[in-house]
Amino acid sequence: MFSKILIANRGEIACRVIDTARSLGVATVAVYSEADAAARHVALADEAVAIGGPRPANSYLRGDVIIQAALQTGAQAIHPGYGFLSENPEFVEAVEAAGLTFIGPSAKAIRAMGLKDAAKALMAKAGVPVVPGYHGENQDPEHLAGAAEAVGYPVLIKAVAGGGGKGMRRVERAQDFMEALQSAQGEAQTAFGNPAVLIEKYIEMPRHIEVQVFGDGTHAVHLFERDCSLQRRHQKVIEEAPAPGMTEEMRAAMGQAAVRAAEAIGYSGAGTVEFIVDGAEGLRPDRFWFMEMNTRLQVEHPVTEAITGIDLVEWQLRVASGEPLPARQDTIQIQGHAFEARLYAEDVPAGFLPATGQLAHLAFAPGVRVETGVRPGDVISPWYDPMIAKIVTHAPTRAAALNRLAVALEATEVAGTTTNLAFLARLARHPGFGAGQVDTGLIGREIAALSAPAEVPPQARALAVIAAAGLHEMPTAGFTLWAPLRRAVAFEDPAFVQVTGPNRITVEVGGGSYDCALHPDGWWVGGVKTKARFHVGPDAVTVFMRGAHVFARPDPLDRQAHGPASDLTLAPMPGLVKAVFVAPGQRVEPGDRLAVLEAMKMEHTLCAARAGEVAQVLVSPGAQVEAGAPLIQLAEEEAAA
Known part of the structure; x- marks a missing residue:
């Protein structure tokens, strides 16, 4: 077993690896960007090394700097986590050339699965079923459009080097294909440095079921399946294991196919074989197809750990340090x-x-x-x-x-x-x-x-008024010498509080009156216990009570009106302006594309909220903008006669 490892990642996966390493007595080295100097993973690690600016390209994607940090701190191996450099074969080769161990698969295995088109050809050769589609090298737009026609709409355009829904577009009609292709290729180029795409048949009742595999370079086992069908924008939201409705026959068929896939490339470490499943007629062994293999630990690996009782990060460290597979297939069982x-x-x-x-x-x-x-x-x-x-x-x-x-x-x-x-x-x-x-x-x-x-409970609104008045912890502070004090509260609605006795307040808001009392077990409203909790900020009060309910606290001294400016398109978040589609004097209709903003590794299309003429274009492609920055201004609408 290693005595010290470096984790070439950040956030929750870095913290996750640190937890297991500590339980095994392995020291850890964190790396961090300028934006992460005070991050949780930095605080948890035994040592930490700064590696550059906040942009991933200036820090977490700098393989040479990360390797140098490992050498300087005496780490023997590098755990890549997921994302960033975890599936970069050149990084794996550089790690090994430096005399370090990469805690993951070989560069050869990563390359075999790195491009979706080549991976599908390899899987078909290994006897793993693949989705109908075009996986060739010809990237001419007209050729790809013809391939989509041949496959039959609807189709999916997918980046061959993609993942996480980036560079992926669903296309329902031939007339929408070219615009979707251009968008997918642009996003793929930004995210992966490779604009190439493939075309796949879109399955109408699809389920996304993946199989966790683990190999030692020669043999592999599977740790059953996960269902990841609940997705938005092709990204997973809630995952579960095992898959609902799974039969033993199909589980065996999928598990065997996943093991064949892993062994076909000499896979070592934790990986995931993803399948698209047609769930229109239930789960059938002849209705699943290989989609891709993720040659790394997955975000959703904890559900597999929960049902098997196996720590996958521990397995990664043990196998990477030279130990054999920790378990045989027949000893791995599903528990709950x-x-x-x-x-x-x-x-x-x-x-x-x-x-x-x-x-x-x-x-x-x-x-x-x-x-x-x-x-x-x-x-x-x-x-x-x-x-x-x-x-x-x-x-x-x-x-x-x-x-x-x-x-x-x-x-x-x-x-x-x-x-x-x-x-x-x-x-x-x-x-x-x-x-x-x-x-x-x-x-x-x-x-x-x-x-x-969400529907706001009236009790939550009443308690928010108390919190906005600063009385949620010491309500007796509102007494006067001769009579209960009734006073107005700065709140999003007209509101008043009146202290009526020890730890008792009457709240008037929204046309109702509420008798509120603070007991040792919390706030009661109208004689009913609420279990409410509060967070009071400078601009808002949040009441946690069957969900989070946020109420504005207006500044009574601020008399400025801040109405929405329908003629301005603002940046919804900090990001990079990738493209601008309009020019001054151009007429636009509601929903027309104005610009594309790249932020948090995704492209976001900004569209016109109303019809009008473009008065000003306030940014250029390549500009870095802050949240709320004005991008496009439309001419004022003429008043109706």
Whole structure:
């Protein structure tokens, strides 16, 4: 076993690797960018080395600097985590040339699976079923359009070097193909440095089921399957293991196919073989096809660990240090059911737009596994993936594990940034999901209900007024000598509080009056216990009570009106302007593309909110802009006669 390793990553996966390394008595070295100097993974590691600026290209993608940090600190091996350099064969070769061990597969194995088209040809040769499509080298747009026609719409355009939904577009009609192709290629070039794509048949009732494999370079085993069908923008939201509705016959067929795939390339370490499954007629052994192989540890690996009792990071360290596979196939068993939900800083109603901001408050439910790289007070940076945490639950049955997940999500508290927490909680309570009726289109079909504004309990509004008045901890502070004090409160609605006795307050808001009392076990409203908790910020109050409810605290001295400027298109987040599609004097209609902003490793198309004439283009392609920066201005609309 190694005595010291360096972790070439950041965030929750770096923290995850540190935890296992510490349990094995292995010292750890963290690397960090300027933006991560105070990050959680830096604090957890035994040593830490600065490697450059906040941009990944200036830090976490600098393989030479990372290798030098390993050599300087006496690390014997490098764990790549996932993302960044984890699937870069040149980095693997450089690590080994420096006399270090790469904790993962060989460069040859990574190359074999690195390009989707070549990987599918290899898998077909190994007897693994593959999805119908075009995987050739000809990247002429007209040729690709013809291939799409031959495959039959709808089709998927996918970056051959892609992953995580980047460089992927679904196309329903031939007339939309060229625009989608251009967008996919641009995103692929940015994310992977390779604009090449392949074309695949889009399966109408698809399920995304993947198999965890582990190899020693010669032999491999599988650790059963995970269902990752709940996705948005081709990125996973909630994963589970095992897959609902899985039969022993299909599990055996998928497991054997995954092992064949791993052994065909001499795979060493943890990897995932991803399959697309046609769930229209249930799970059948002749209705699954190889999609891709991820030659690294996956974000969702904790659900596999939960149902098998196996620490995959420990296996990685043991096999990389020269030990044989820790278990035979017949000794690996499924124990119960597990779920993982990905908590992100993102605006769901705005199309899952990544968000930034400071985590002013962060608390998780007790008794569940939480994988996180952040702490209260940390900032969600525009430079990296906006994941806050992974919340993992396990129970003897699927229903019990899902209920635990829903309860854990409802008890999680986040304030200071927009998150997908309410969306996740609703998804966990979705009756179709609860019944195991999952496919990759479920979120898209149900998005209106899943992202609708939450109903605010009147009790939460009343308690928010108390918090805005600063009385949520010491309500008796409102007494006067002769009579109870009734006073107005700066709140988003007209509101008044009146202290009526020891630890008792009457709140008037929204046309109602509420008798509130602070007992040793918390706040009661109208004689009903609430279990409410608070976070009071300078601009808003958040009440955690069957979800998070945010109420504005206006500054009574600020008399400026801040109405929406419908003639301005603003940057929704910090990012890089990739393209501008309009010029001054040009006429646009609602929904027309104005510009493309690249942020958090994704491209975001900004569209016209109304019809009008472009008055000014305030940015150029290549400009780095801050959140709220004006990009495009439309001419003012003429007043109606």
